Structure formats: C-alpha cells, structure tokens
Amino acid sequence: MFFTASKIFWLIASPLHLLLIVLLIGLLAAPRWRRGRTLALAAAVILAIIAFSPLSALMLRPLEDRFPARSQIMPPPKGIIVLGGALDERIAAARDQGALNEAAERMTAGAALARLYPEALLVFSGGSAALIDDSAKEADDARRIWRELGVPEKQMLFESRSRNTFENAVFTKKMINPQKGETWLLVTSAFHMPRAMGIFRALDMNPVAFPVDYRTYGNSDDFRPPSDGTLALRHFEVAAREWIGLVAYRLTGKTNALLPSP
Template sequence: MGLLGLIVMVATPWRRVGLALAGGGICGILAAGLLPVGNWAIFPLEQRFPAFVDDGRPITGIIVLSGALEVTRSAARREFALNGAAERIFAFMDLARRYPGARLVYSGGNSKIGSRLPPEAWTATEYLKTLGLPGDRLTIETRSHNTWENARETRNLVRPSPGERWLLVTSAWHMPRAMGSFEQVGFRVIPYPVDFQTNGTRDLEQPFTVVSQGLERLDLAAREWLGLIGYRLSGRTGALFPGPGTEPKPSEAKLAIAN
C-alpha cells in the first residue's frame, strides 16, 4: 500500500490520497513488525502438539525432516552451513545417543525440482558423520521435495509395521502439517517438536524491538498457515489444523496409502 501511495503521489494529481496511502502502508508495516502479531500467528502452531515424554517403551526409529541445512551455501562454501532450524539436527543427534538401537532416518531431497544441487539428506549425512554419528546407522530419503513427499517417501522406505513407535523430529511450528501428512499416508508417528520460536504465553504480550524480527516471524507463520490451507484443499492432510485427535478416517487413510 505504501508503494501504491508513492505512485499515486508522483503520477497523479491526487497527492493527498497518495500521501494517505503511503502513510497507512508505513504504519501498517511498523505495526506488524513491532506488535506481537507474528507471535500471535505462530503460537497456536507451536502449541498444537505437546512435548515428547519418554514412558520407557522402546523406540523403533527416529525420523528428522530436512530444512536445517543451507544446501546452496554449503555447496558454494564447501562447508556445512546451518540455518535457524538447526535444532532439528541437534535433537536428532541427542535422540540417536539416547536410543542406540533405534533406526535413524534423515528425510529430505531437494526442495527445488530440477536443481543440480545434491539432496539435503546427502549433505546432512556427511555433517552428521563429522559430529560422530556412525554412517551405518543412517538411512537417507532423497526423493522428497516437500513435507507431503517426506511422509510418503519415508513410509515407502522404512515400511513401518503395526505397533512400531517412530519419533518425528521437526520444528514445532511445522509439526501440525508434518503430522497431518504422515497420518494421511498411514504412517503413525510420535511428534518430537523442537525449534520453538516463542517463549510461551508471555511473548503474546511482548512487542518486538526490531521491526524486521517481527516481520520475519509473521512471514514464517503466514507461510505455514497458507501451507496448511493448501494441504487440506489438496487432500494431503485430513484436517485443516492437524492435531491430537484429528487423525483421518480409515477410508481416507487407505486412499492416501494407495497413492
């Protein structure tokens, strides 16, 4: 709106209208960046699934979804470059240590179809080896390009059996869409949310001190909510806001498994 206001001011005789539009746009950006709007939007996503509690029962396997490595930068700089979702990898390493008998799966191809860059899972495997994780414990899934394909390709790769307990590691704000995708393909997993962006309810009242931080948080939440809407409309999840108790009906799950 601010850009539109500037165009109106410069290209038309309606300077006051343009000034009002530009001022409104600037005020809107400042409000969205300073008020905790981004936290309001992302908090429900992060709270949807509770933290994992170990009840002593054995864990069959641990799945971590890609998104923690900057593949392009890693290739360009010839070193491992992590991003803000690095907690996924650290949690994966910790769980691998805590459950030495569990199968380990890194799920993630290349998010850009047709890219010549190596799948993230390949790069991640080399990185995990440098951290001390034995390569023979790792299974990598490299065909997926998005969350839905993560679920489908991982299911096809590991062929889970009834009664097995698999942990799914991903960012807390991404967990609803991830869990919905896995449920829809008939792969029952246990959520292990990490990479929280908020400190809890107190952040719902705490304004941001830097506009760009607030806008970045809002952008992240908005993209995830749009992803949830898109996945529901396309049948990739069985609910608009997947959560405990929103598992797909048996007929829906069978249809998804057939795909």
C-alpha cells in the same frame, strides 16, 4: 505440479513481498494518483505493526502449542524421522562444509535422540526445495553433519528426493515401510508439526510428534512488543506460510484436518 505452483504462488503472495510491492506502487503512483499516498501509508503501517507488535508470536503460538514438547526419556522407538529444512544446501555445497540455518535444532535433536536410542534408525528426509537448480541436496549435508556429531553410519538412512512436506511423508513411507505396532518419532519445528503430522496421518502413518525449534516463549513474554523488529518480520513470514500451507494442504486433500491435533 503442486510443488511448482506453490513456489510461484509464494513468490508473489508472500505477505512481506506483497506489502513491499504495494508500498512501492503507492509511492510511484502518488504524484499522479491521490490514493497512491494512502496506499503506501497503509502498507507502511502494516509493516510497522508486524515489526513492533506481538502479532508474529500470537500467530505462531497456536501452531507451536498444538503438539506438546516431549522429554527424551521414553520407550525406545523403532526409528526417528527428521524432516529437512534446517540446512542451506547451496551454501554447504559452495563452502564445502555443513551449513545449518535457524531450524538447526531439527538436526541436533535428531543426533541426540540417535545417541540416546542407539538401536533406533535415524532417518533424514529432504532433497532440494529449489525451483530451478536442484542439484544440491539437503540429505548430502545432513550426512556430513551427523557424521561430525558422531552418529554411526550404519544407524543413518537418507531420503533425498522430496521437495516439500508432502513428498517427505510419501518417500519416507516407501523407504522405511513402517509396520503396525512400530513407534516412529517425527522431529521437525514446532510450528511445522501440525501440518507434518496431518500429512503423515493421511498416509496411514501415525508417528509420535517430537517438536523442536520453538520461536515463541510459551508464556506472557509473547504478548510483549518484540525486541528485534527484523526477527518479528521473519517470524510473521514463517507463521503466514504455515497457516496458508495448512489451508492449501487441507483443500487439496493432503491432510484430513485443517489443524491436526494430538
């Protein structure tokens, strides 16, 4: 129920969707409603601010900086958990080849860690986030890609039922049954790490955060106007989704803190 509600909510409440809807309504209503033009102008100005100001980076930075980046040089872990979200399972199924998206570092970092720690179990968690046709699973594509990257089959384990981050944690815990004293790495995008860690901790798991896939520089360049307005719009959407997700997961008791910390 939570998954379906969140999908429908975001389809309507997505900031960019809302702004475009408001812009369209304002333009259509302008001839008969004097405030329609003002409404359209306001939506256009907000879109311009998002595209040409550092707003997106400033929203992402606190999320990405929450858990520090880690070197691969550390004591060998029991296993490495990689969360889904880096694959386009529908394109992979249609084209019959691996299809990575902009979060590809989740997959490449997982493979690199598996080669560095050959005794560690490499776990992928991700099914389908599709609301209607969920026949294509991320886990199937993940297996193919990791095989091609040279990860031994015996080192890999796949969870293919989860549809969101909460289910990632629930189903992964059931599958690996982590024991007290074991060290597990959690690999996901840096902006997604606070929510992911909050969920795993709420389920009495405390993995070591291994953030990857940074979208900000982490220095003064983040305060400059973006060079790519379309990318800034995309990053704003990512940041807004994550902040809203943090609030929603806290209100529904899926995390124990609004903004989990190290």
